[in-house]
Amino acid sequence: xxxxxxxxxxxxxxxxxxxxxxxxxxxxxxxxxxxxxxxxxxxxxxxxxxxxxxxxxxxxxxxxxxxxxxxxxxxxxxxxxxxxxxxxxxxxxxxxxxxxxxxxxxxxxxx
Amino acid sequence: xxxxxxxxxxxxxxxxxxxxxxxxxxxxxxxxxxxxxxxxxxxxxxxxxxxxxxxxxxxxxxxxxxxxxxxxxxxxxxxxxxxxxxxxxxxxxxxxxxxxxxxxxxxxxxxxxxxxxxxx
Numbered sequence: 001x002x003x004x005x006x007x008x009x010x011x012x013x014x015x016x017x018x019x020x021x022x023x024x025x026x027x028x029x030x031x032x033x034x035x036x037x038x039x040x041x042x043x044x045x046x047x048x049x050x051x052x053x054x055x056x057x058x059x060x061x062x063x064x065x066x067x068x069x070x071x072x073x074x075x076x077x078x079x080x081x082x083x084x085x086x087x088x089x090x091x092x093x094x095x096x097x098x099x100x101x102x103x104x105x106x107x108x109x110x111x
Numbered sequence: 112x113x114x115x116x117x118x119x120x121x122x123x124x125x126x127x128x129x130x131x132x133x134x135x136x137x138x139x140x141x142x143x144x145x146x147x148x149x150x151x152x153x154x155x156x157x158x159x160x161x162x163x164x165x166x167x168x169x170x171x172x173x174x175x176x177x178x179x180x181x182x183x184x185x186x187x188x189x190x191x192x193x194x195x196x197x198x199x200x201x202x203x204x205x206x207x208x209x210x211x212x213x214x215x216x217x218x219x220x221x222x223x224x225x226x227x228x229x230x231x
Contacts, residue, residue, distance in 0.1 A: 039217055041156075048206055048221040049148075049156065060219065092156055096216040099170055100146070100158035 002027050006093055006103035013083040014111045021106045023076045023093030030073060030097075037097040040069055040078045043105075044089040052091075053078065085110055113137040115207050115222030122228045127197050131225055133190040133207030141165070141185035144210030146218050147192050149203035157203075160192065164213035175201075197229045 003026040013019045023038070030036045040053040051060040053069035056076060066081040080087055088110055093103040119131040133145070146161045159172045160181040169181050180193040190207050204226050208218035 037217065043156075048223050050221070051219045054211070054217065054219075090155075094156075094158075094217070098216075099172065100148075100161075100216055100218075102156045102158065105155045 002095070002098055002101055004093060004095060004101050004103040006091075006106050008106060009104070010107040010109070012109050012111050013080075015085060016082050019080040019083050019087075019108060021078045021091055021093075021108075023071075023078070023103050025074045025076075025095055027097075028073045029076075029095050036072065037095055038069075038071065038076050039094045039096065040067075041092045041094060042087075042089050043092065044086075047089075049092065083108070083110070113209060113220040115209060115220060117205060117207050117222045117225035120205060120225030120227045122230060123197055124231055125197060125199055125229055127229070129194045129197065129227060131192040131194065131205055131207075131227070133192075133222060135188045135190065135207075135209070138209065140188040142213055144213055144215045145181075145183060145190045146208040146210060147181060147190075148206045148208055148218075148221070149201075150206070150224070151200070151203045154203075161210065161216065162190070164210075168214075170216075194227070197227075199229050201227060202229045203227060 005024045007022045036056050041049040043049040057069045068079050090105045090107045114136045116134045162169045162181045178196045182191045204224040206224045207222045209220040
């Protein structure tokens with residue numbers, strides 16, 4: 001069975017400093033047509049999730065450019081270049097090459 | 112502006128049934144696949160079902176297969192989730208989410224959720 005593994009489980013970041021979250025899948029997420037179906041969502045406290053990044057590295061509408069996604073195959077990374085207070089929450093990666101499956105989440109807090 | 116408003120969440124006994132609804136606006140509903148995703152209290156996100164734009168194809172997570180049924184009414188811009196044989200581990204906040212295209216297995220916009228509590 002496909003497994004999505006996120007690390008770390010939690011992250012405490014000083015405002016203005018960078019942050020990085022890893023997501024690893026147990027199978028390649030690259031479709032035979034060339035696209036890779038890996039997404040990143042942020043769930044802020046008390047809110048519903050919001051899409052940040054689609055297909056590995058594409059920022060969704062309105063997402064600040066301090067968020068970036070990278071990776072290929074089975075290894076992916078979400079980076080925040082300079083963390084702001086509004087970035088707190090839980091980040092989830094998700095694959096949709098197969099039926100959608102989320103990683104376990106990474107909770108980001110501000111120091 | 113895309114809006115998704117879920118309703119129908121209540122407290123129900125184990126073995127009971129419930130129907131959730133999601134009213135969509137701000138986009139051409141019948142162009143897009145739609146999904147249900149749930150979140151148990153204090154836990155992560157679990158995708159549970161999707162339906163394609165025309166309702167011809169539906170998919171389910173193993174955890175709800177045979178107990179839940181997804182449907183849509185494109186004339187009413189509405190999505191539904193019929194939940195039968197409910198168990199205590201179905202207790203969760205249920206979100207509807209808009210697919211990124213008509214057959215998409217990914218989603219972009221989410222509603223605010225409706226809470227289902229299964230308890231005796």
